Amino acid sequence: MASILETRGLTMQFGGVTAVDNVDFKLQRNELRCLIGPNGAGKSTFFKCLTGQLKPTGGHVFIENEETTGWDPHAVSRLGIGIKTQVPSVMDGLPVRENIWLAAYRTHGRERARHATDSAIERLALRDIANTAVGRLSHGERQRVELGIVISMEPWLILLDEPAAGMTGEEVARMAEIIGELNADAAIVVVEHDMQFIRSIAKKVTVFNQGRILVEEDVDTVMNDPRVRDVYLGKKV
Amino acid sequence: MVAASELRSALTVLVIAAILFIVAPAVIETYTLTVLIIYGMLALSLGLIWGFGGILCFGQAAFFGLGAYTYAISAINIGESTVPFVLGIAVPAAFAFILGAMLFYGRLSDVYLGVITLVVTLIFFKFMNSTAGPEYVIGNARLGGFNGIPGFQTLNVPGDPGSYIYDVDYYWFCVVAILIVYALVRWLLASPFGRIAVAIRENETRVELMGYDVRIRKTVLFSIGGGIAGLSGTLFANWAEIVTPGMFSLAQSAEIIIWCIVGGLGTLVGPVIGAMALAYLKFLLGQQSLVDNMMLLGLILTLSVLFLPRGIVPSLGTLLARAMPKRRRKRQHHRRPRRDAEESRGEVLDG
Numbered sequence: 001m002a003s004i005l006e007t008r009g010l011t012m013q014f015g016g017v018t019a020v021d022n023v024d025f026k027l028q029r030n031e032l033r034c035l036i037g038p039n040g041a042g043k044s045t046f047f048k049c050l051t052g053q054l055k056p057t058g059g060h061v062f063i064e065n066e067e068t069t070g071w072d073p074h075a076v077s078r079l080g081i082g083i084k085t086q087v088p089s090v091m092d093g094l095p096v097r098e099n100i101w102l103a104a105y106r107t108h109g110r111e112r113a114r115h116a117t118d119s120a121i122e123r124l125a126l127r128d129i130a131n132t133a134v135g136r137l138s139h140g141e142r143q144r145v146e147l148g149i150v151i152s153m154e155p156w157l158i159l160l161d162e163p164a165a166g167m168t169g170e171e172v173a174r175m176a177e178i179i180g181e182l183n184a185d186a187a188i189v190v191v192e193h194d195m196q197f198i199r200s201i202a203k204k205v206t207v208f209n210q211g212r213i214l215v216e217e218d219v220d221t222v223m224n225d226p227r228v229r230d231v232y233l234g235k236k237v
Numbered sequence: 238m239v240a241a242s243e244l245r246s247a248l249t250v251l252v253i254a255a256i257l258f259i260v261a262p263a264v265i266e267t268y269t270l271t272v273l274i275i276y277g278m279l280a281l282s283l284g285l286i287w288g289f290g291g292i293l294c295f296g297q298a299a300f301f302g303l304g305a306y307t308y309a310i311s312a313i314n315i316g317e318s319t320v321p322f323v324l325g326i327a328v329p330a331a332f333a334f335i336l337g338a339m340l341f342y343g344r345l346s347d348v349y350l351g352v353i354t355l356v357v358t359l360i361f362f363k364f365m366n367s368t369a370g371p372e373y374v375i376g377n378a379r380l381g382g383f384n385g386i387p388g389f390q391t392l393n394v395p396g397d398p399g400s401y402i403y404d405v406d407y408y409w410f411c412v413v414a415i416l417i418v419y420a421l422v423r424w425l426l427a428s429p430f431g432r433i434a435v436a437i438r439e440n441e442t443r444v445e446l447m448g449y450d451v452r453i454r455k456t457v458l459f460s461i462g463g464g465i466a467g468l469s470g471t472l473f474a475n476w477a478e479i480v481t482p483g484m485f486s487l488a489q490s491a492e493i494i495i496w497c498i499v500g501g502l503g504t505l506v507g508p509v510i511g512a513m514a515l516a517y518l519k520f521l522l523g524q525q526s527l528v529d530n531m532m533l534l535g536l537i538l539t540l541s542v543l544f545l546p547r548g549i550v551p552s553l554g555t556l557l558a559r560a561m562p563k564r565r566r567k568r569q570h571h572r573r574p575r576r577d578a579e580e581s582r583g584e585v586l587d588g
Contacts, residue, residue, distance in 0.1 A: 051446065053442070072445070085443075085446070089440055089442050089443040089446065090440065090443060091436050091439035091443060093435075094436065094439055098436075101432075102444070102447060105429055106448045110429070
């Protein structure tokens with residue numbers, strides 16, 4: 001099976017620090033992949049190289065056989081990729097509906113934008129707060145709004161950076177459910193810290209450590225791997 | 238639903254403004270009123286790109302002066318005023334487009350954007366001041382240095398250079414111009430382009446991740462702002478019948494920003510009202526010599542930032558909404574949940 005997202009030798013250096021070091025990564029169609037690793041392992045930097053928010057200093061990124069290395073974020077997004085950033089990136093001064101409409105309009109055009117907006121609002125149970133300015137919402141709600149922005153674009157590849165961060169237990173469970181649903185139509189990459197959450201959604205897990213891939217296995221194998229425990233506890237491997 | 242209420246509020250503003258402009262000549266001379274309207278339009282141009290696009294331009298006066306000089310120079314060379322009038326809008330818009338493209342494609346941060354636009358204005362100011370010599374000519378027009386350019390053809394009925402539009406007629410011309418510009422800007426802001434522009438102000442990264450090319454959109458908005466400032470410069474040239482380097486001055490640039498802050502950012506009416514009120518005050522104060530003009534302007538800015546941080550118009554909106562909260566709440570009750578009832582307070586007069 002051909003991969004839809006691939007990196008070859010991807011490297012990102014900040015001055016003398018190599019945050020991502022020669023990473024080869026492959027994602028299959030409709031796959032759900034979790035990226036985990038301790039703080040500073042390079043997960044988010046790797047993620048930003050995929051989305052175009054950072055221009056990698058070396059290596060290549062391919063999305064559906066097209067080389068997207070160094071593309072601007074808007075061009076990457078236009079390929080049909082939904083991106084959720086680490087800190088909820090939403091338009092605080094605008095109502096929930098407007099936030100989602102703007103995303104839907106870009107993908108679907110004027111005619112269908114309204115319908116796509118409504119269905120995203122329904123799906124994420126945002127109806128009661130649809131006309132509230134996003135800045136007035138709780139953190140969990142804002143996370144949901146951002147997810148609404150992503151799904152209204154009907155992407156075939158979704159990149160989520162810490163979708164469960166700062167959410168209550170109930171919200172995390174709901175998020176896991178939503179991700180499962182989304183996975184029916186789209187491949188998903190989730191960058192996450194929360195092991196509980198990973199366990200509830202993951203199939204295959206890639207563990208980052210010091211800018212490199214440490215292990216890439218199915219979730220149970222990874223959880224029982226002593227090396228993974230060690231890096232999480234800060235021990236040297 | 239959104240479109241209908243937008244249309245209603247825009248029409249309300251237009252009708253009220255038209256009535257005020259009809260009544261105003263009974264109180265203030267039309268000659269003074271005309272320049273107040275011109276300043277109002279200049280403030281509107283910054284109110285659009287700053288209040289809605291989040292682009293703080295310290296050099297809106299550059300486009301104002303450029304519009305005026307373009308008109309004056311081309312009017313001397315061409316004679317008939319129609320083409321110069323169009324050029325007075327098109328040249329500043331094109332210049333703003335090029336400048337904006339350099340700024341936004343270069344990904345300069347807001348601070349640098351402010352500094353660069355300010356410097357561009359100063360370069361114009363210095364350059365125009367130093368063009369007194371006879372070698373500085375464009376066609377038949379001498380640039381005239383600090384004396385400026387007088388004696389150009391002022392606005393005439395298109396095709397008939399002999400019949401000038403001046404005095405009271407010119408007042409009406411400016412009234413119609415600002416109403417049209419206001420209507421067009423409202424329309425622009427209600428369109429997807431305008432909604433995306435506001436979204437860029439709110440969160441540029443998110444808009445990019447949605448797949449919009451932020452750079453071209455900011456450049457176009459900046460250019461539209463430049464065109465409107467150019468139009469007000471053209472109108473100013475016709476009103477004053479002379480253009481001078483003072484139009485590019487630092488004081489002029491600062492004043493536009495003050496108008497916007499005092500009037501209320503994030504609205505269109507606010508900057509217009511701020512400009513007209515402050516410019517009229519300055520005019521009244523100019524007739525006495527007891528207090529320094531600039532000092533009072535500074536005082537007003539300080540007081541308004543302290544007591545009306547959101548500006549006159551949004552604060553008035555909040556007051557109005559408080560004065561009649563019952564009606565609003567009732568209307569909203571079955572339309573929206575309670576939670577955002579407070580939200581829409583203070584947005585009554587927005588726009």
